[in-house]
Amino acid sequence: MIEEGLRLVFRAMREHEVSCLLMGGQACVLYGAAEFSRDVDFAILAEAENLERVQAAMHSLEAEVIAVPPFEIKYLEEGLAVHFRCSVSGADGLRVDLMTRMRGVADFPELWERRFSIDDGGTGQVHLMHVADLVAAKKTQRDKDWPMIQRLLEVNYLSCTTEAVPAQIDFWLRELRTPELLLEAAGRFPEETATTRTERPLLAHALNPDPAALERELNAEMLAEKARDRAHWKPLKKMLEELRLPPG
């Protein structure tokens, strides 16, 4: 049975018809890459009407913005996250984080088209960001996001019991981070691996098996992505610092 706090948040977003997709740690839980997350993250459509619906949902959860930025469309469009904390009984203390734009992630309408929906245990559906989009969103500067990406790919790859379709094969070859599985995938799909290698050079070490080189290149790939994320956040962190300054 779904936990009360999560149920209340999902219900509030549904009842107020908020255009949103579950992402972050809770989505990783449902996709199998984590067992527990202490907050709830949503990607939301940054349009005035939808933000009014978000405001109504947060009001029903007795949620207030904590920290900066304030809940305004311009900050969401810049790529910042707005952080709420609920006070309503049953979800007291639960944090709800909202974002609209993330580095390397498609805009909301495209994310919505690819959504994955599950029944939340009898009261309605929960719409999740597609696993490929979740992986893109998790490519951050934080160490803790990278084992999550690895597990998201592992469960996706290992759970495929039917014949893989081209989009799945492409996803695995571009994103798998487990050397053993990359080696297997290259053996199963040599032509696709050879094609994708032009965009992901480390696949050469999967085609001509070299586990040590593969591991080394996976690490280099992660470090490069972390550096890109830090560069992306540099002006955004400056914006946050300015928002923290006292008025005047």
Next chain:
Amino acid sequence: MTDPLATMIEPEDFIEAEWLDWYRKTPAERLSATGAIWANYRALGGSLAPDADSQSPFWSREELAAFAAEAAAAPARALGPHAQ
């Protein structure tokens, strides 16, 4: 019944058993199971403060210190290495 993790190689060779059990659940089963973990965590007084993660771009040093203090004040801070 077909094992949903049937592949050419043995997942057990490189993935911990605990994770394989979790991988084998459906999303709806995971939603239910995580609810039970959540309930235990809250019953033990676990903090819902953000991680005091110095790599997070969202928070200032002062905010991270406040989160760490909030978490430290709670009777239980985490359930183990797999908490996100």
